[in-house]
Amino acid sequence: MFVSRSESHQHNKKRKSRRMKRLVIINLSMLVIIGALVIIYFFMNTDGTKKQPDASGTVKQQDNGDAPSGNGANPTKEDDSSKKDADKGEDGSSNPSNKGNENIPDKGTDKGSDNGPNNGPTDNNGTGTNTGTDTENGNNTNNGGNPSVEGESKVTLSFVGDILLAASVDSLMKKNGYEYPYAKALPFLTKPDLMAANLETPITERGVPATNKSFVFKGSPKSLPALKEAGFDIVNLANNHTLDQGVEGLLDTVDYLNKVSMPNIGAGHDDAEAFKPVILEAKGISVAYIGLTRVVPVGSWKAEKDRAGVAETYDATRALKAIREAKQQADLVIVMVHWGIERSDNPNAVQKQLAHAYIDAGADLIVGSHPHVLQGFERYKGKWISYSLGNFIFNMTATDKTKDTGVLDAVCTAKGDCSLQFHPMRAVNSQPNPIEGDQAVQLLKRISSISIQSTLDKNGFIKAKE
Structure with missing residues (x-):
């Protein structure tokens, strides 16, 4: 069957238009998915903690002070009881002299x-x-x-x-x-x-x-x-x-x-x-x-x-x-x-x-x-x-x-x-x-x-x- 050049052009134009619409839809869908993932990721990592890079670039979790005590809270603050234990020093054992031992x-x-x-x-x-x-x-x-x-x-x-x-x-x-x-x-x-x-x-x-x-x-x-x-x-x-x-x-x-x-x-x-x-x-x-x-x-x-x-x-x-x-x-x-x-x-x-x-x-x-x-x-x-x-x-x-x-x-x-x-x-x-x-x-x-x-x-x- 014979198709004129004009009809062929119109046909190709419609086909490109449908292709573009599909690409737009796909891209928009991907953007929505990516946006959703970003939002989920953000909420999962903003539950009261911050992440700070250390000197090597590795990200380490740093407590912001809101975590419950007794679970690693406030690692940068000096704990009074730990300080007290640290003050105890050595066991004090010694070698007594013979003076007075007789x-x-x-x-x-x-x-x-x-x-x-x-x-x-x-x-x-x-x-x-x-x-x-x-x-x-x-x-x-x-x-x-x-x-x-x-x-x-x-x-x-x-x-x-x-x-x-x-x-x-x-x-x-x-x-x-x-x-x-x-x-x-x-x-x-x-x-x-x-x-x-x-x-x-x-x-x-x-x-x-x-x-x-x-x-x-x-x-x-x-x-x-x-x-x-x-x-x-x-x-x-x-x-x-x-x-x-x-x-x-x-x-x-x-x-x-x-x-x-x-x-x-x-x-x-x-x-x-x-x-x-x-x-x-x-x-x-x-x-x-x-x-x-x-x-x-x-x-x-x-x-x-x-x-x-x-x-x-x-x-x-x-x-x-x-x-x-x-x-x-x-x-x-x-x-x-x-x-x-x-x-x-x-x-x-x-x-x-x-x-x-x-x-x-x-x-x-x-x-x-x-x-x-x-x-x-x-x-x-x-x-x-x-x-x-x-x-x-x-x-x-x-x-x-x-x-x-x-x-x-x-x-x-x-x-x-x-x-x-x-x-x-x-x-x-x-x-x-x-x-x-x-x-x-x-x-x-x-x-x-x-x-x-x-x-x-x-x-x-x-x-x-x-």
């Missing part, structure tokens, strides 16, 4: 070690007054404030010396209430994270009094709730009065302390229990307390494998072993030790030898008691030794220096760096009273004069001499 002869007691308090005239010259503050130069020194160690998580550990809850103190508590001894010092006792003392009294309603002793004590279980409420968290039982009422009295003491949830160290059913540390935690820092005594009236008071008693340190072997093991279990190791010569201003050679050996074994702080008077401080290999905090709550005696007392604050990091401050007090009628002004300055100067290469400033901060 057997120390068991002579029963140091000279004058169990003469007991001199029950001379009671000081009845009033209860004293104190405003509790000293704002000179902007320093609030006697309001229970604590020294600080900058930059790291820290815990405030505080200590007092001997606490007696028997004899004339018991009479005062029965008359004025069991909270009476702590009333004036209470702000300093309740503020710290952990508060510790040496309990110089068996707590029992039975027992057989020890013989051949000048002073034998016996405290009432009724006194313990007030001790707890005053802020004390742990007590040391390793001393020369814990068995004044025999093993029965010792075990009763532990039971009564357990009833008021008061951890105790330094004594027990056997030597394993007596030397075992108590580990407490505050501010995320674990603190191991160990109680020891080098004042034991008779050998049978010493805890052994098959005998209840106290943790002795005449032979330092078990004490050093306990310290090394505690250092593997806790950030800080605190040794509370009963030692020295009564009413002596200065530590004797054995106290110094043992203190250095304890630190060589891993102890971070040594706090002593027994002399009934304040002794000085020493810094050894970056660690502090308080040789004696004297009496805190005790019978009043004719020896004036036995009335000088106070609260020691140690602000410590998990690495064992401690900053110390002593808050001076004076006991009146067995009740510690914070002192200030010239009284405080004079007492702090006296402690400085008997410290070893250490000084106390007018605010009670303790520093090593340059």
